[in-house]
Amino acid sequence: MGTILSVKNISKSFPGVKALDDVSLDVKSGEIHALLGENGAGKSTFIKIVSGVFRADEGEIFIEDRKIDVKSPADAVEAGISVVHQELNIVPWLDVATNFMLGQERTKKFLNVIDKKYSIQKAQESLKRLGFDIDVTKKMQMLSFAEQQMVEIAKVISTNPKVVILDEPTAALAQQERTNLYQVVNALKKQGVGIIYITHIFEEVFSLADRVSVLRDGQYIGTADRENLDEKALIKMVVGREVKSEPRKSIATDEVILEVKGLNVEGKLHDINFNLKRGEILGFAGLAGAGRSEIIRAVFGADRKDSGEVWIEGRQVEINSPYDAYQAGVALVPEERKSEGLMMEMTMEYNNTCASLSKMTNKAGMISYKKVRKRAREAVKKFEISPPDVLRKAKLFSGGNQQKIVVSKCVNADPKILLIDEPTRGVDVGAKEEIHAILDGMVKEGKSIIVVSSELLEVLKLSDRVLVVRDGRIVAELTKEEAGQEVIMQYAMGGKQL
């Protein structure tokens, strides 16, 4: 097994941050090399440099001992480096097949006409290999977030690359798809492809990786063989300290705070009924595309509902828009932070407070930037947002830190009911515990929370009660004691009926 990719002494500074400081790494062919680190450690920056998105300040990149100069993504693609980036990169108005082949089209000689048939066939095949059967002539925009992510992954591994880099590929995926992905990654490994796999999920590291490298604050911490590591050691390596994970104690009351009756959205949701109690964390589980996000979006008023009633604290409320929801004390952390959660060009403090500006005014009704700043600084501390710069534009934060900003925005609004879709997508181990602790703290204050998560363990750990969703219907309600990975999966996949 020879070294296929070797990166030497990379440094990169952004204004105000040294994102990478003299980092070296090598990947052997047929190896899965996990790259770990806290949010903002520099992982994405590292792979963006390797793939030509950024230029390094210093350092060299070798492929099969040949030095290459990647000035643009096109150069990287030519050199055989394929990347699934952390943030979705799709063209929403083009169809799946075209998105799939973008940049790799097979063309006829005449005027570079694209061989469309081939595109469709290839896209369909590759997606099937991932256990994924969708109509590739659909517009990309019509797909769910998870499906879009799958298309990107399928695209990258279909190009016969020498090196594949996956930046948190599973963050948006549910269990089933994750399993499919693992198989494909292992198959690639067998073909001798070198793989860099960035993740915050430790099970993945232990089931997939051959070697593990860790970055912290832009510094290279070290590389170790997987065999020589256990979870504790790995956490210590990543976070630099130990992280305690305590099981949650339920404090749910019997008082129903939210009740949803007969909710229907044509073609998506069918007769949804459930309730949420004060002080409860209610989990929604299910496969990707099952309709979990749709339920809470409809409740929140983000999507139109065809019928259904929402009762809050025993009174029926009309929620036809997110504004109505906020007025009724309901907030939502949306699924897609980039397109739904953040204003990328605005500062962290703006994003942090834009849902709670009414609380940031002084007596004259003017916005008090002192208050805004104070609140933002508190959020930075509470959520350990790094770098702790409240005037930094949202787009300049790392993925995990962006997620924390979205959560902090909704927490700031101080809602009675928090709906939260994938609360810790892309968040590191340490910060994940922090967010869990914050949610726990909120219910202790008498708030109630609905959590939708593709990470079963997270659902299980947080929830007092779990609802399983399949094909737009709630198919099971499980108490904390009944709920377990297997049971949920059985319901979710339709193996077991209520």
Added chain:
Amino acid sequence: MSKESQSKTLNSIKNWYATSKQEAGLYIALVVLIVFLSIASPAFLNADNILNIIRQVSIVGIIAIGGFMVILTGGMDISVGYVAALTGIVVAKLTIDMDVPMPLSITAGMCVGLLAGLLNGTLSTYLNLPSFIVTLGTMQICQGAGYVITQATPISNFPESFVALGRGYWGPVPIPVIILAGLYIFMSLFMKYSKFGTYCYALGGNKESARLSGIRVNRIQVLVYILGGLFSSLGGLIVAARTNAGSAQVGSTYLFDVFTACVLGGTALSGGIGRLPGVVVGCIFVGILNNGLVQLNVDSFYQMMVQGIVLVIAVVLQSLMTREKRIKK
């Protein structure tokens, strides 16, 4: 199995509908307009008038191809009209005042578009300047140059052969119409089936994604601006031939006509969405509207108002017909 094939046809119908429905409302608005006009004015529907309309439309139509491409990739080119004017002027100056042979002066004229496009493209792409300002600058430069060259007096009297480009017929069909039709068919197919065309859509849809997919976005962007310039120049040649003069008084209205045609035709000004067939229908709509007001002998003071109102109605109609079922985003 049969069920599968059934769903396939169903799907392809759905797809056809999905692709053309962004223009469906426009078609309906167009039909309404035509029906109304042919009832209100008997002369409207005669063959003569119809040829007349499409001949008039052809210039805006040709310029609009380039304008469309620029908009599609997420930019905007407001210099189109004056690039067209300057092209005509350069050709006139060279041919008429300086006796340069026709092919040479036409080449020089096309160079106006090429250079304008290159300037627009390079500055807005590589220096990342807002295309509005850059093309506004180019527009003023072209307009000024046009006046400097002509001193506001049109340069007239081209050789017959050149005039035919604007006024001639091929059988019963005006030559500009043939040029337009040819270009539209070719470019529609090209935009749909070629790599370049697909990349244009990708650029407009999400430039960063396109870049990350290994597409050399800057190069394509510049090329699109150049094509925009060239189509403007071609339109300018035909204007010059049609009016038998190179004149600086031409060009002010093309900008709005082109944008109107594109937007009516379903092109999103934010880029990534739109089809050439829609644009040509948009051009025809604008042409019919202008013609119809004359046919109806609307007082010229009221013409502008009526035009504005019809435009708003058309776009409302279009949007109501086109409305996709409210899905998220």
Added chain:
Amino acid sequence: MSKESQSKTLNSIKNWYATSKQEAGLYIALVVLIVFLSIASPAFLNADNILNIIRQVSIVGIIAIGGFMVILTGGMDISVGYVAALTGIVVAKLTIDMDVPMPLSITAGMCVGLLAGLLNGTLSTYLNLPSFIVTLGTMQICQGAGYVITQATPISNFPESFVALGRGYWGPVPIPVIILAGLYIFMSLFMKYSKFGTYCYALGGNKESARLSGIRVNRIQVLVYILGGLFSSLGGLIVAARTNAGSAQVGSTYLFDVFTACVLGGTALSGGIGRLPGVVVGCIFVGILNNGLVQLNVDSFYQMMVQGIVLVIAVVLQSLMTREKRIKK
């Protein structure tokens, strides 16, 4: 501790730089222009001419406030110039031809802006129509209505008191300048410190995020269009007062001036980015450019060219100065 406070001042300097640097290039371009003009033409820097420039700028400046707000929220309003013109015409018609008392006719004039804004806002927001077409329609309607009302003959001779609005002085300072300054200071603070103002930025930054954050995006959007109309109307009042007439021959140049001022001032046409102080500097730049060309006695045919070239240079300069260290995008 001292280290901390040091880094604090450093940070606040950085912050100031960060917020104003999007206009930094413009300031430099402006200074270059001023230095050049005052060397080239001795009359340029005298107090008279300077007051003159800012008085001229004030109309575009006032209209640009509204235009800026619309652009900031991600729309565009191309009807501004003709809404202004129609306002002046309505006021003139009512006051001069129909002897309606001044306050009433001014109210009626402002209603032009209100209605135009309401139309623009409602159609583009609730029907989700492209703002380009909607406001183009409104523009044509206003322009047409202006011609219909005036029959192309300006309606002149306002009462002295009204004319003072455009031509009067308060001490040495022209009244329009005072109005502009007042509005700018108020609106700059309003955009920064009011909820409404901050929400405008949110809308332009990411409408969907804003919506999901519980902001009533549609209502704000419509309000912004209405404000846009009202500022145009206010500008129109001042034009009418300044030219002592309601005339349909006014308004064609404001659109480009407003857009140019906004873009030069660092406003992104895609929305979400920009500050009013930048816009006012942009207006001043445009005003000085126009004035300077007359000062230098540039041949008027060359004026357009020079204007185009200076514009491109200014925006290049601006971009080079403003460039965030080359990172992606």
Added chain:
Amino acid sequence: TPAETPQDSKTPEESAQESVASAEDANGDGTVKIGVPVFNLGHTYWVSWVDEIEKLAEEKGFEVISADSKFDAAKQVSLMEDMIAQGCDAIILCPVDPGGVGVVIKEAEAAGVRVILSDLDVVDGDGNHVASGLVGIETYETGKLEGKWAADYAKEHFDGRANVAVLSYPAEQPCLDAENGFLEGLKAELGEENVKAVIMNGQAETEKGMTVTENILSANDDINMLWGANVECTLGGVAAMESRGMTQEDAVACAFYTNPDVMDLIQADESMFKVTMHLPPRVMADTAVDMALKAVNGEEFEYEIKVPFELCDKTTVEGLMEE
């Protein structure tokens, strides 16, 4: 033959010669500066007009500052302000909006800048002249004259019927007056019932004139006459008619104002372009400059001098071309 004898005691030519007025500044501190905020440089007439002024400037040794108002009233006011601020001694202009410039003219005069108007007069609320002088024109009467000419032509060639496609330009007052005069003259000679007018805005541009005429022709197959508010749009109209196969047998084209191209056409045998009204830019410019210099030097002069249009048809065209 001139269309009309001016009412004034002196012909413009005479008064121009009389004062080869020294371009010495009144107070002798330098050369005289004259500001010219031109009506609309988009049109040939105004270009030649400014050119004439500039030529005179060289001959007589004064300085000209010209800029284009682009047919925008507010822009013209701005330019005048610029020119006042810059210390011009006089301003010559054709007002885009005669109602609107009054205040600025007053301001200018108050600041010692003498204002000479061209084409259109400006009065204040009490009906007093606000400027120092006026070079006047008579577009309505001139239009009537041309209408008479066209009526005679129609009697001779079209059995006394005139079906006119009118390419109007209502935005400019003189053009509108000329149009009304033309139709009036036509009707007076032929009788209301024998005149049909289809009036559309030709926007004073060749391409627009052409498009509009095409549309008129396809809606009305009996058109035998064309009138355009300026040369540019009329040429477009003629092109539209010719490309439909119409010849001088079928129709006659009349325009307002001139340029060299049109004179060529009128002189040629085969063109349907038969007549236009010529307003000599040189005389207009001469007269205005002369007035301005006199005003600056504090000399006496008549407030208004009228410059007549000259009828330009086959019989007169050669004489006019020589100028």
